[in-house]
Amino acid sequence: MRRLQQQGLGRPILSAEVAGTRFVIVGKRRYHSTKWLTFHDFLRDYLLGSLGPDWSNAEQAKPLEDRHQILRWYAQAAADAKALANPNGVTSGPMTGAIQAFLNLACNIYLIAYHGDGQDMADIYLRRLRSTRDDDFIGALFETYAAAAFLKAGFTLTYEETKPQTTSCVEFVATWPASGEKFSVEVKSRVQAAEGRVVVEPVDEVRRLRIGARLAKALKKAAAHARFVMIEINVPDQLKAAGTLDGWPAAALKQVRENEDAKGPDGERLPPAYVFVTNHAFHNDLAGLGGNIQALAVGFRMPDFGPDVRYPGYAGVMAARDKHAPMTALIESMKTHYEIPATFDGELPSVFSKGSDAVRLKFGERYLIPDVDGAEHAGRFYNASVKPDTGEVHGAYELEDGRHVIASNTLDAEELAEYQRYPDTFFGEVLKPGGECDTLVEFWDFLFETYQHTPRGKLLELMANASDIEHLRTLEQRDLAITYAERIGNAFHAKADADADAKGKELPAAGDAAAAGSHATDRG
Structure with missing residues (x-):
């Protein structure tokens, strides 16, 4: 599970170490080195080699200011990494924008070449990436980001550019394996001026972002399937908080x-499309730390997809998720799989500093647990809660005599950082961490996860006092679980609103909540 969380839902990294040499398979090609301790080491050499050793060496021989953008990234990334190297020879620390820019491009090309028949398309991208023209380079760069996002989410891709064409075509067709749905994907990017030029940006967000113009241009291309448009705005803006519609997301x-009422050349309204607006701000802050992807997902002429949509209760939320399941999966993957894995096999990065023999808490393993008298007993570790701010772990252990005990320990700084990045799989198996629900939808989700496997008869029993019990008896188990989660959530929030000035907030009794009824909501 940790491998999936780190590497995504596409093909796993195919690699092995033999007699001190690391081998990595990419499509039909095999790469090897004795110097690749981390996956990042491989990606560095892979990109430079894929661009062409002669070209890369020639660029590196130039003065820094005259080098191609990719080699300027590499030079700054190498300098930044050197400052972070530890005594074991492993670089460990937050990535600068330059490191992120270089490694992300390397990983994008790797993913494209590794999946399906992507090597031909990877070669086309590499040729375009070597261009000294800003529009060629920027266009190819963010097309690789789009392809990588779909691949990490488990889609399969067919690249239109590798086929003979008589008309303008989209970048690629993405197929969602679960249903076979296909999407014609077009990518548009804002071309930021080359480094060193002075650019005076207009204050007007319409002129700065030009979402409408780019969207219209994308939708005029021929497409055989449901349309998907990814627009990279390529601006230095940093968002104040995730999940908020402030700044450029609100403008976009x-x-x-x-x-949505714009018309094409034929006088008809432009066709519906999924629109993902992205911003990789670290490309505009190469020395900065902690930059990440920013994204807005919205349906163009799709009234039930987007952050501004108000659904008629939880059933409406779930219906929209089911209808747009491939896009929901893509969004979740972009949130989960954005970080580039450091290891080849899904291990946590601390394996490099602590060694493979270091003691690490893993579910199912046995550890010696001291009792109140200091005597140690072997216990199987099976559950845990972690305070994400301090790293204090309260672990549940089953002793050999059948007793269940709680024992505490504290994660060190490196382990805590890894837990914060991979809370679900830190202990080797999936553990959903607890936390607050910031919106009503999140609370509904929590309740549905709790009751989604509850037998149908039990759910009807829980809602026996509901005024519409006769209607509820006609519903399938999943619909009953959705209804029950919604009604408990609604009742809780109604009580919380009524008791806003009280010190404590109690969850209403299940019977009261179940009988509360369903209603439309615009919260969350």
Whole structure:
């Protein structure tokens, strides 16, 4: 599970170490080195080699300011990494924008070449990436980001550019394996001026982002399947908080909505499309730390997809998720699988500093647990809670005599950082960490996860006092679980609103909540 969380839902990294030499398979090609301790080491050499050793060496021989953008990234990334190297020879620390830019491009090309028949497309991208023209380079760069996002989410891709074409075509067709649904994907990017040029940006967000113009241009291309448009705005903006519609996301959403009545050359309204607006701000802050992807997902002429949609209760939320399941999966993957794995096999990065023999808590393993008298007993570790701010772990252990005990220990700084990045799989198996629900939808999700496997008869029993019990008896188990989760959530929030000034907030009794009824909501 940790491998999936780190590497995504596509093909796992195919690699092995033999007699001190690391081998990595990419499509039909095999690479090897005695110097690749981490996956990042491999990616560095892979990208430079894929661009062409002669080209890469020639660029590195130039003065820094005259080198191609990729080699400027590499030079700055190498300098930044050197400052972070530890005594074991492993670089460990937060990535600068330069490190992220270089490694992300390397990983994108690797993913494209590794999946399906992607090597031909990877070669096309590499040729375009070597261009000194900003529009060629930026266009190819963010097309690789789009392809990598789909691949990590488990889609299969067919690249239109590798086929003979008589008309303008989209970048690629993405197929969702679970249903076979296909999407014609077009990518548009804002071309930021080359480094060193002075650019005066207009304050007007319409002129700066130009979402409507880019969207219209993308939708004029021929497409055989449901349309998907990814627009990279390529601006230095940093968002204040995740999940909020402030700054450029609010402006981008407004521009999408204002163009829904726009017409094409034939006088007809432009076709519906999924629109993902992205911003890789670290490309504009190469020395900065902690940059990440920013994204807005919205449906163009799709009234039930987007952050501004108000659903008629939890059933409406779930219906929209089911209808747009491939896009929901893509969004979740972009949240989960964005970070580039450091290891080849899904191990946590601390294996490099602590060694493979270091004691690490893993579910199912046995550890010696001291009792109140200091005597130690072997116990199987099976559950845990972690305080994410301090790293204090309260572990549940089953002793050999059948007793269940709680024992505490504290994660060190490196382990705590890894837990914060991989809380679900830190202990080797899936553990959903507890936490607060910030929205009503999150609370509904929590309740549905709790009751989704409850037998149908038990759910009807829990809602026996509901005024519409006769209607409830006609529903299938999943619909009953959705209804029950919604009604408990609604009742809780109604009580919380009524008791906003009280010190404590109690969850209503299940019977009261179940009888509370369902209603439309615009919360969360």
